[in-house]
Amino acid sequence: xxxxxxxxxxTRIEGHMSVEVTIDRKRVTDARCxxxxxxxxxxxxxxxxxxxxPVITQRICGVCPIAHGMASVSxxxxxxxxxxxxxxxxxxxxxxxxxxxxxxxxxxYFLAAPDFVAGPAMAPWTPAWDGDVRxxxxxxxxxxxxxxxxxxxxxxxxxxxxxxxxxxxxxxIPGGFTAVPTQTxxxxxxxxxxxxLDFITNTxxxxxxxxxxxxxxxxSIGTGYGNLMAFGxxxxxxxxxxxxxxxxxxxxxxxxxxxxxxxxxxxxxVTNSWYDDRTNNLSPAKGKTVPLYPxxxxxxxxxxxxxxxxxFEVGPLARMWVNGDYQGGISVxxxxxxxxxxxxxxxxxxxxxxxxxxxxxxxxxxxxxxTAGSGVGLTEAAxxxxxxxxxxxxxxITNYQIITPTCWNASPRVGGSDGEDDDDDRGDGxxxxxxxxxxxxxxxxxxxxxxPIEVLRVIHSFDPCxxxxxxxxxxxxxxxxxxxGMATGLGVGVPRC
Amino acid sequence: xxxxxxxxxxxCTASAALLGLDWSGLKSLEKALAATNGPTVIxxxxxxxxxxxxxxxxxxxxxxxxxxxxxxxxNHINLVYHSTLMGAAGDQAVSSLKTAAxxxxxxxxxxxxxxxxxxxxxxxxxxxxxxxxxxxxxxxLASRSLANLAVGTCASFGGMAxxxxxxxxxxxxxxxxxxxxxxxxxxxxxxxxxxGTIALLLAGQVPALDAHGRPAVFFEGPGRNVHEQCPRNGxxxxxxxxxxxxxxxxxxxxxxxxxxxxxRQWNNNTNWCVGANSVCLGCTESGFPDAFSPFYSR
Numbered sequence: 001x002x003x004x005x006x007x008x009x010x011t012r013i014e015g016h017m018s019v020e021v022t023i024d025r026k027r028v029t030d031a032r033c034x035x036x037x038x039x040x041x042x043x044x045x046x047x048x049x050x051x052x053x054p055v056i057t058q059r060i061c062g063v064c065p066i067a068h069g070m071a072s073v074s075x076x077x078x079x080x081x082x083x084x085x086x087x088x089x090x091x092x093x094x095x096x097x098x099x100x101x102x103x104x105x106x107x108x109y110f111l112a113a114p115d116f117v118a119g120p121a122m123a124p125w126t127p128a129w130d131g132d133v134r135x136x137x138x139x140x141x142x143x144x145x146x147x148x149x150x151x152x153x154x155x156x157x158x159x160x161x162x163x164x165x166x167x168x169x170x171x172x173i174p175g176g177f178t179a180v181p182t183q184t185x186x187x188x189x190x191x192x193x194x195x196x197l198d199f200i201t202n203t204x205x206x207x208x209x210x211x212x213x214x215x216x217x218x219x220s221i222g223t224g225y226g227n228l229m230a231f232g233x234x235x236x237x238x239x240x241x242x243x244x245x246x247x248x249x250x251x252x253x254x255x256x257x258x259x260x261x262x263x264x265x266x267x268x269x270v271t272n273s274w275y276d277d278r279t280n281n282l283s284p285a286k287g288k289t290v291p292l293y294p295x296x297x298x299x300x301x302x303x304x305x306x307x308x309x310x311x312f313e314v315g316p317l318a319r320m321w322v323n324g325d326y327q328g329g330i331s332v333x334x335x336x337x338x339x340x341x342x343x344x345x346x347x348x349x350x351x352x353x354x355x356x357x358x359x360x361x362x363x364x365x366x367x368x369x370x371t372a373g374s375g376v377g378l379t380e381a382a383x384x385x386x387x388x389x390x391x392x393x394x395x396x397i398t399n400y401q402i403i404t405p406t407c408w409n410a411s412p413r414v415g416g417s418d419g420e421d422d423d424d425d426r427g428d429g430x431x432x433x434x435x436x437x438x439x440x441x442x443x444x445x446x447x448x449x450x451x452p453i454e455v456l457r458v459i460h461s462f463d464p465c466x467x468x469x470x471x472x473x474x475x476x477x478x479x480x481x482x483x484x485g486m487a488t489g490l491g492v493g494v495p496r497c
Numbered sequence: 498x499x500x501x502x503x504x505x506x507x508x509c510t511a512s513a514a515l516l517g518l519d520w521s522g523l524k525s526l527e528k529a530l531a532a533t534n535g536p537t538v539i540x541x542x543x544x545x546x547x548x549x550x551x552x553x554x555x556x557x558x559x560x561x562x563x564x565x566x567x568x569x570x571x572n573h574i575n576l577v578y579h580s581t582l583m584g585a586a587g588d589q590a591v592s593s594l595k596t597a598a599x600x601x602x603x604x605x606x607x608x609x610x611x612x613x614x615x616x617x618x619x620x621x622x623x624x625x626x627x628x629x630x631x632x633x634x635x636x637x638l639a640s641r642s643l644a645n646l647a648v649g650t651c652a653s654f655g656g657m658a659x660x661x662x663x664x665x666x667x668x669x670x671x672x673x674x675x676x677x678x679x680x681x682x683x684x685x686x687x688x689x690x691x692x693g694t695i696a697l698l699l700a701g702q703v704p705a706l707d708a709h710g711r712p713a714v715f716f717e718g719p720g721r722n723v724h725e726q727c728p729r730n731g732x733x734x735x736x737x738x739x740x741x742x743x744x745x746x747x748x749x750x751x752x753x754x755x756x757x758x759x760x761r762q763w764n765n766n767t768n769w770c771v772g773a774n775s776v777c778l779g780c781t782e783s784g785f786p787d788a789f790s791p792f793y794s795r
Contacts, residue, residue: 007587008623011580014547018623036620036628039544039611040664044657049791055778056786059657062548062685088739106551114584124576127593128584149567153555153765160764164773167551167685171773173793178738178774188767364739456586467546 002029003449008036010459012111014063015466017410019459021441023449031434031441032299033410033459035466045400050076050369050392051174053400057388058168060402061467063106066099066159067381069172070233071388071402076174079375079390080367083238087363088176090353091162093234093244094189095169096379097350098159101196102152102166103382103463104316104343105204109148112336112460115453116211117141129451134214141207151199158192161185176364181357190354197347200340208340212333222332222458224440226253227310228318229261229408231387233380234349244349245319245342245380249312253330258322261307263376266387266403268303269414275303284389284401285374300412304435305403313436314384314408315462316342335461371395381405383463406465411435437462535572536699537602539594539638540579543631544619544658544667545608548685549649550581556688557765569692573699577602580621591622603698604642609651609658610635610673613666632673639674644698646679647671648691653680653710654783661787671710679703680710684780689761690715707755709783716755716781723777724751726759735774744771748794750779 008018058065119125163169232247320326384405616632659667735742
């Protein structure tokens with residue numbers, strides 16, 4: 001007989017999330033991911049000066065603020081047709097890179113590893129669901145918690161060399177960067193980076209590889225659709241045509257078949273979200289947000305971004321696959337391995353970028369943000385593809401739309417009736433398609449439905465960031481009390497992500 | 498390195514004046530630190546971004562011995578509930594919370610508290626068949642706690658989520674509960690301000706607060722005005738971004754801001770906003786962000 005388990009809160013993620021899983025004969029047969037907070041950033045941005053956007057959007061998320069800063073200044077650069085001096089481009093990359101490193105280390109040791117390794121026998125690590133601990137209690141991964149605290153902190157100290165302060169850094173401005181590097185800065189940055197590369201190579205990567213030998217079954221759990229997408233990040237030249245991680249997509253887990261990405265094919269579906277179906281399948285550049293609650297079959301405030309109508313997974317595994325850098329598969333452990341290997345590749349690249357800084361050359365070019373127009377900023381947060389779409393008129397923001405990585409990954413299902421067996425395994429959009437994380441959960445074996453640690457392992461492999469993703473609310477089982485007043489009140493500004 | 502309680506005490510002695518600790522306070526601190534688990538702390542997130550937790554993790558003491566967030570968690574406080582850091586999830590996490598709430602505890606809140614729409618735009622956990630709102634959770638806990646700490650500008654004053662038009666009716670911890678709170682603002686807050694305040698509480702002392710409920714030692718007086726302390730005070734103004742100079746002409750809000758950023762610096766003494774030629778945003782002030790927006794004057 002099927003059991004329905006609600007996990008609320010889902011802990012060891014950024015933000016507020018719950019998940020409802022149906023478990024039948026010790027396997028997950030259905031999953032609904034629900035985010036439980038909404039703030040309305042896009043509404044807050046409307047009517048403000050465009051240059052406020054990089055400051056405000058960094059407050060969406062304290063784990064990946066730098067990525068929002070990068071996306072926001074890129075959108076304003078694109079709006080205004082700015083050319084960024086090489087130093088400005090490199091300083092942005094180095095600061096964003098520092099935050100990727102801190103985020104990945106934070107994620108593995110503090111958010112994900114406790115699903116596999118028993119933490120210290122005290123709060124906040126204990127109690128925890130402990131049904132399937134396979135590593136010995138004195139294993140070195142647990143003992144690396146303390147050096148990982150230092151590593152994560154050092155990555156932020158490295159980012160602050162040019163960023164000024166971490167986690168939020170306001171050296172990102174349209175037209176370039178504010179910090180003027182000195183030889184002392186370079187030496188500080190280089191010294192932290194060397195220490196970190198040593199930690200990544202000799203501790204982080206080996207720890208994840210060790211996990212693989214104890215939990216090899218997780219190389220075939222949490223597989224999902226195999227549709228992977230990357231917006232690309234870390235421009236290697238002024239035009240951005242060369243990047244450390246290229247833009248592109250992979251469908252159905254087919255290696256070597258990386259396709260190019262056409263922005264006009266991104267739409268957002270609302271069939272199972274609490275929005276008016278007349279706004280279904282709009283492009284983010286022309287997005288409309290008309291809440292409708294209650295609504296039959298809807299269970300989420302998250303819209304469902306789709307590419308060519310299909311669900312796509314984003315994140316380090318997607319970046320590494322698209323770039324041809326990862327030779328493994330698609331699973332819980334593959335996500336962790338790709339994340340670790342990406343950290344190493346990035347840290348090595350950053351050593352080269354540091355030497356490309358030209359002391360004394362400009363970091364910013366004096367320019368004015370265009371008072372009317374529109375722009376797009378595409379980049380990557382540590383946890384996946386991030387896009388900001390901005391429109392201005394009369395020197396003010398008139399529309400600001402954000403699609404975050406967790407919006408892709410934790411999106412609700414799309415289309416069809418809410419039947420038992422109509423999941424679309426092929427992910428081709430022809431019938432009801434689950435969101436990528438929901439799809440990855442289906443099939444997960446669960447030993448004890450009262451303590452479904454296996455479900456957490458799948459969710460954590462995506463490194464969800466719910467403050468970014470914003471909003472889904474309680475499923476139909478326990479409908480949230482909303483009235484028409486709320487729908488009206490939020491009408492202008494419920495963020496789609 | 499995880500340090501001992503003794504080393505932490507040595508640190509507090511060395512920086513007693515900075516923390517506002519007197520001799521009797523140090524004695525009480527010693528006694529508090531001798532207790533096995535430290536005080537129980539329940540840390541709830543409202544309309545937060547987790548930036549203040551991340552910033553707390555950047556803690557490293559300015560003087561020997563080194564003390565960081567691991568030391569804080571392992572040796573000094575019993576953090577039974579923190580959704581980003583805790584091992585437990587779902588019903589097990591809720592059970593930890595309820596057990597802790599039945600005893601004595603310190604309540605820490607990160608993020609503001611949305612009050613519009615019955616508080617339903619931020620629910621924290623599932624209990625007895627329904628989702629519990631942040632508003633209900635803090636109202637139930639704030640009246641029974643030993644102390645209420647509002648960590649970050651959102652919990653202290655409403656912050657970014659309460660910016661106009663305040664779509665979800667976000668209020669500060671004190672305004673949402675009607676209970677007194679110690680406000681430790683900053684967007685994000687500085688880890689030393691949080692740890693310093695906790696050290697005072699461990700010592701059985703209530704820190705002196707300024708008119709905005711902030712620990713006076715970190716925020717009050719002319720010596721804490723960012724512009725007055727700024728090493729660039731009196732320098733030629735930068736004509737544009739990417740130049741070293743006084744940033745007043747670009748919109749720097751240092752003159753309207755009380756904080757010790759120029760002297761304490763951030764990220765283990767690495768830098769601060771103005772050090773990277775980026776303007777002070779006024780992020781420790783009760784009016785942040787609207788009182789300072791637009792942030793740039795060019």
